[in-house]
Amino acid sequence: MEDSPGAxxxxxxxxxxxxxxxxxxxxxxxxxxxxxxxKATRTIKNNEIMLTVPVNLMLTIDSIPxxxxxxxxxxxxxxxxxAAFLTHADPALLKDVDPWRRVWPSxxxxxxxxxxxxxxxxxxxxxxxxxxxxxxxxxxxERKVLLPPSISGKxxxxxxxxxxxDYETRYQNLLSQQEKRLQDAWAHxxxxxxxxxxxSFAYYWCIINSRSxxxxxxGKDEPEDWNDAIGMVPFADYFNHDDDADCDxxxxxxxxxxxxxxxxxxxxxxxxxxxxxxxxxxxxxxGFFLPTNPSDTIYLDDIIFQDxxxxxxxELAAQEIFGNYTLPLPLSPSPSKPSTNSKSxxxxxxxxxxxxxxxxxxxxxxxxYISGRSxxxxxxxxxxxxxxxxxxTYLSECVVTIGIIEGMLDQKDHEDGSGEEGKIGSRGWxxxxxxxxxxxxxxxxxxxxxxxxxxx
Ligand SMILES: C[S@@+](CC[C@H](N)C(=O)[O-])C[C@H]1O[C@@H](n2cnc3c(N)ncnc32)[C@H](O)[C@@H]1O
Numbered sequence: 001m002e003d004s005p006g007a008x009x010x011x012x013x014x015x016x017x018x019x020x021x022x023x024x025x026x027x028x029x030x031x032x033x034x035x036x037x038x039k040a041t042r043t044i045k046n047n048e049i050m051l052t053v054p055v056n057l058m059l060t061i062d063s064i065p066x067x068x069x070x071x072x073x074x075x076x077x078x079x080x081x082x083a084a085f086l087t088h089a090d091p092a093l094l095k096d097v098d099p100w101r102r103v104w105p106s107x108x109x110x111x112x113x114x115x116x117x118x119x120x121x122x123x124x125x126x127x128x129x130x131x132x133x134x135x136x137x138x139x140x141x142e143r144k145v146l147l148p149p150s151i152s153g154k155x156x157x158x159x160x161x162x163x164x165x166d167y168e169t170r171y172q173n174l175l176s177q178q179e180k181r182l183q184d185a186w187a188h189x190x191x192x193x194x195x196x197x198x199x200s201f202a203y204y205w206c207i208i209n210s211r212s213x214x215x216x217x218x219g220k221d222e223p224e225d226w227n228d229a230i231g232m233v234p235f236a237d238y239f240n241h242d243d244d245a246d247c248d249x250x251x252x253x254x255x256x257x258x259x260x261x262x263x264x265x266x267x268x269x270x271x272x273x274x275x276x277x278x279x280x281x282x283x284x285x286x287g288f289f290l291p292t293n294p295s296d297t298i299y300l301d302d303i304i305f306q307d308x309x310x311x312x313x314x315e316l317a318a319q320e321i322f323g324n325y326t327l328p329l330p331l332s333p334s335p336s337k338p339s340t341n342s343k344s345x346x347x348x349x350x351x352x353x354x355x356x357x358x359x360x361x362x363x364x365x366x367x368x369y370i371s372g373r374s375x376x377x378x379x380x381x382x383x384x385x386x387x388x389x390x391x392x393t394y395l396s397e398c399v400v401t402i403g404i405i406e407g408m409l410d411q412k413d414h415e416d417g418s419g420e421e422g423k424i425g426s427r428g429w430x431x432x433x434x435x436x437x438x439x440x441x442x443x444x445x446x447x448x449x450x451x452x453x454x455x456x
Pocket of ligand 1: 033034035036037103104105113210211212237238239240241242285286287288289290
């Protein structure tokens with residue numbers, strides 16, 4: 001078979017069907033740039049169920065023996081325990097999932113794609129675990145940042161001021177958040193298994209990070225950390241991500257079901273959605289980003305914070321609109337529909353419009369505005385000018401960083417010597433990563449320019 005996924009994948013599919021997974025009209029197949037994915041083997045009708053996976057085949061915190069889970073100190077993440085299980089469990093137990101494990105990507109594939117495993121100079125960030133931590137040499141502060149600010153938490157064109165208020169965000173400082181999760185899990189696991197090999201643990205941690213589904217133990221509340229609402233679903237982890245995938249995914253407590261929400265022709269790739277994620281989030285969590293992504297956005301938090309007084313930041317925090325300032329798309333002040341007339345009070349403005357109007361409205365008017373009671377004093381032109389200024393700051397960062405990356409690429413082109421091309425860490429590999437980062441920065445520039453054009 002010309003596009004056969006390979007013997008280990010066919011063996012796993014057989015194992016899956018034998019174990020009770022129902023596979024209808026789909027098969028794993030190779031797709032350039034995405035490794036494996038799910039392909040229609042025939043026409044699939046709208047509404048047809050393509051896959052069901054019973055819960056008893058899932059790898060979750062409930063499916064591993066309590067004699068194993070109970071060894072870990074309280075505070076160990078579920079993610080960490082699952083990774084420890086795959087690293088250390090009795091081989092007899094793991095034998096059950098051997099056909100599944102054989103189809104997973106290799107450590108090299110993670111090292112290639114996941115920024116958390118890249119060489120230090122490519123992953124400069126504000127992580128206290130990484131190369132740019134305060135414990136490392138002073139040169140770290142001069143290091144150029146190549147990853148986008150949502151990922152790195154750093155900027156080349158200005159230095160960040162301390163925020164000056166409690167600030168929690170799921171979508172900023174992505175790399176340092178991820179490193180913290182990985183390092184905390186590691187620290188807990190080595191208290192039980194001191195001889196754990198870092199590479200094996202990090203490998204399984206990445207496997208779980210990139211292949212898990214949403215799962216909360218029956219009868220339990222959602223975990224405090226949403227990253228711990230996870231479980232591995234065999235075979236379903238072949239689905240690649242698209243933002244608006246035509247595949248409905250449900251879990252009813254006994255099985256995961258995947259249903260087509262349009263007709264597919266034979267040979268088409270079937271995607272599912274991992275969630276409405278920005279490209280920066282996808283790059284950190286999954287090691288790829290999409291060429292076209294309706295959920296892509298950037299965050300202006302760092303820029304806005306340095307443009308506000310401490311009192312203004314406190315006011316925003318008190319109103320619970322502190323941070324997560326995504327680009328104003330659509331350009332209207334209200335998050336879902338434009339507020340066309342000031343007589344009929346409308347929905348509250350988007351967070352970014354709330355921050356912009358705070359800069360010029362008297363406090364009382366501003367509070368009325370953000371609660372949707374009145375638009376008295378709101379001057380759309382003034383707001384647009386403020387927001388445009390913020391986006392222009394982001395655009396300057398794009399120009400600076402694109403220049404840095406192009407300079408590095410130029411230098412690489414002039415360095416002589418060859419060999420080891422493509423090998424992780426080699427010049428060829430690094431060139432490929434720099435080009436990939438350049439592509440991401442190009443997307444960010446387009447996002448900024450689109451908004452600036454729309455605000456003119
Ligand atoms: C759940 S797995 C999907 C199956 C995976 N492609 C494989 O070969 O095993 C998630 C991983 O697939 C890759 N992936 C998913 N969606 C992708 C996409 N749209 N483009 C490129 N890679 C994608 C990423 O490496 C991601 O970490």
